Amino acid sequence: MQQNYLPKDIESNAQQHWDQQQTFRATEQSDKPKYYCLSMFPYPSGKLHMGHVRNYTIGDVLSRYHRMKGYNVMQPMGWDAFGLPAENAALANNVPPAAWTYSNIAAMKQQLQALGLGVDWAREVTTCKPDYYRWEQWLFTRLFKKGIIYKKTSSVNWDPQDMTVLANEQVIDGRGWRSGALVEKRDIPMYFFRITQYAEELLAGLDTLPGWPEQVKTMQRNWIGKSYGVRFAFPYDLNGKTEKLWVYTTRADTTMGVTFVAVAAEHSLATRAAQGNPKLAEFIEECKRGGVAEADMATMEKKGMPTGINVTHPLTGEQVPVWVSNYVLMGYGEGAVMAVPAHDERDFGFAKKYGLLIKQSIAVKGQRFDDAAWQEWYADKEHGTCVHSEKYDGLTYQQAVDAIAADLQAKGLGEKKVQFRLRDWGISRQRYWGCPIPIIHCAKCGDVPMPDEQLPVVLPENVTITGAGSPLAKMPEFYQTTCPQCGGAAKRETDTMDTFVESSWYYARYTSPDCTTGMVDKARAQNWLPVDQYIGGIEHAILHLLYARFFHKLMCDEGLVPGDEPFRNLLTQGMVIAPTFYREGTGGKKLWINPAEVEVKTDERGRPVGATLRADGQPVVIGGTEKMSKSKNNGVDPQAIIDQYGADTARLFIMFAAPPDQQLEWNDAGVEGSARFLRRLWNYGVKVGNGGGSAIEAGTRKATRFEIHSVLKQANHDMAKHQFNTVASAAMKILNALERLAGVDDEVVKEGLSILLRLLSPITPHVSHQLWKDLGYGNDILAAPWPEVDEVALYQDEIDLVIQVNGKLRGNLRVAKDASQATLQQLALAHDAVQKLLAGGTAKKIIVVPGRLINVVI
């Protein structure tokens, strides 16, 4: 046995052992229950970051823990390989996206393997390879024929200088990130998944997922946004014909308070009104400026302009003006809203700004409307009743909605309607590095899906990226083709798919990554699905997880996968954040400095008082602590830690630092502490191996066993709830307890160390593996059972109780375990501290919490 802790040797030995034994190859032939443990696959950016280390360590801890608990574990890994950064890298370094991606994959795979993850690499999936995306294209054609995929126009960010479509991320303060030109909205044709058809199912499915965090389910529910309302029309006259302006509202009870109607700038009525109204046309143009991101739209100053068109209120017959406004979104409902300034905060603000009429139609307990400022109760639908609403006066919310909906229906002008906030999923991207959309445009036959036998449509990999439009659109050899239906000349679609499509079904492909006859091999998919544990960043709470759930339902409809939901249990990990440092450059521009190059000075209490750059010893400014990012240069490279301390230290630190679902602040100092613990563990192992020391006395042995099993009990509880930081702390407590013992030649040491090594092995598998073998516990710790608590060791006949007076701690009391309430009350009253505070008086009340405390109220 090595005298010193040498992580490099230990780790390569352990990894070799797992390789040779093919320990992590997962097979379907097993009599154990299956456990499919999946971490969100990485985008191959080139280097592992701390978020990856955290994500994959969590997954590996759960995998190894379940393996020891007797499960047949499958933990796969792959690459979310298509995406925008590859095109950006191509622009910056003049490397084809494919070459860049493949070399990143090779580098990251090596890093992941160095972490010692128990991954079945035989199941590796790479989404940019035709053997993967051909099945995505296959599903696309199926869904296109079924009508689940359809085509319509939609708004994108347009850079008028670079003549290219920009991602929201590439729009900075309303300008293109490279050109600096003001971005415009532009309507282009795109393919959409009809996810709204599954809205009800996606919503209901959330109730079948007790293993998901409540916050994620709440976010998804709100995102789907089911609302019960009324869709109705304001009739108006157009060239002698009666037209209808449709709106949707969840507050039909306030219909009598409508004073205007607002439509989105893209609404057909706005377009029509702008003809012959240059000012309005100009305003609509102005609304088209800026990007399409909702956060920007919603924080914009609310602006509007009258159309000059009046419509008829369907109940009162009054004329109400129609306004165009930037606060109405074309994508939701009808792209038009009835405005009730008295009972909607946004309408109120708008009406105040433009001097529009405000008409109260609801009152809570007779309260009078005051149009000077917005009051909470204006929008109170629980307690309000209709006022100034003619025949509806006195009705409550539900009564008024029912009555008004019925009247509108009788007039043929509306009806109750369930509406979803969820929009159909647009998947066309005007980019190169993505999965080609398998459609051929034929002048005669229209949009023709590729026949199965012609799939895949292979993406050419040797291209030059210019930043202006997709290279595919400039490659006749790619787009010139013939129509599969009529055989005439036709043009291949040059848009690619949203990369969310690839990440929506990879979890299923892992079950049979080699399948050449379909998306998945049904038998193997049936064996492994659903995923038992999914682990990934909280930032994926809505989009990715919703799309993957949607895809599972689509694949289920194709008979490919079992069940309704893909992920039984979900663990959302918090982000890794780090301090930022900078210096002011010319013009106040901040030059960000990596934490690794900075020396932080602290005072004698350890408080940071300043920081200097190691290179020149001159001060730098300490910025905030933020999400690790390239732009703030505060990313910490995990490789440096693995190289210096080994993978076990890196894994232990990241697990010990915080519970997995919590945000984690990176701090190098803690790494040192984790390394120190593993060194201590190793040294203790060496000491036990050598044997010796004084004999352990029976009382000490009993107390130590009590301590170890108490800690184990808590640790097992924490493990079950995925609180790995306290599991690590439990391991430290056990080592502390063992080190306090005078000798090592004792059963309690053998037992304690065996518990400690097994408890630690999911977190620090290499050192645990080596010590387990070296100390003769067995050949492979992974084959050992998970340690269980010996309840006998936990038996005590006396316990400590806390004595409180008026809820404040005043003393302790050692009592027999089964002492009666009366005895305890008596003992408490007799306690010195209680006597002193009672000062001869009597206690008002004595509260006994069994096994915990006695509170004397005086």
Add this chain to the structure above:
RNA sequence: GCCGGGAUGGCGGAAUUGGUAGACGCGCUGGACUCAAAAUCCAGUGUCUGUGAGGAUGUGAGGGUUCGAGUCCCUCUCCCGGCACCA
């Protein structure tokens, strides 16, 4: 703006879910070992006050419920994530 989270010593965090606030670790202070340093080991470490035993105070701010609140309720502040083309 909307939706979802979070805030506990100098720092990361713990608290058996309403019952001893600060486990475990980092840092810091003092000591041992050493020619010295590193490493290691021992002791101390929320704040204020007191020579001391002790006392007071303390979980973002303010209020409330309770014998008892970090935990429950109300109001507020700040920070973080998402907002449909970053992944």
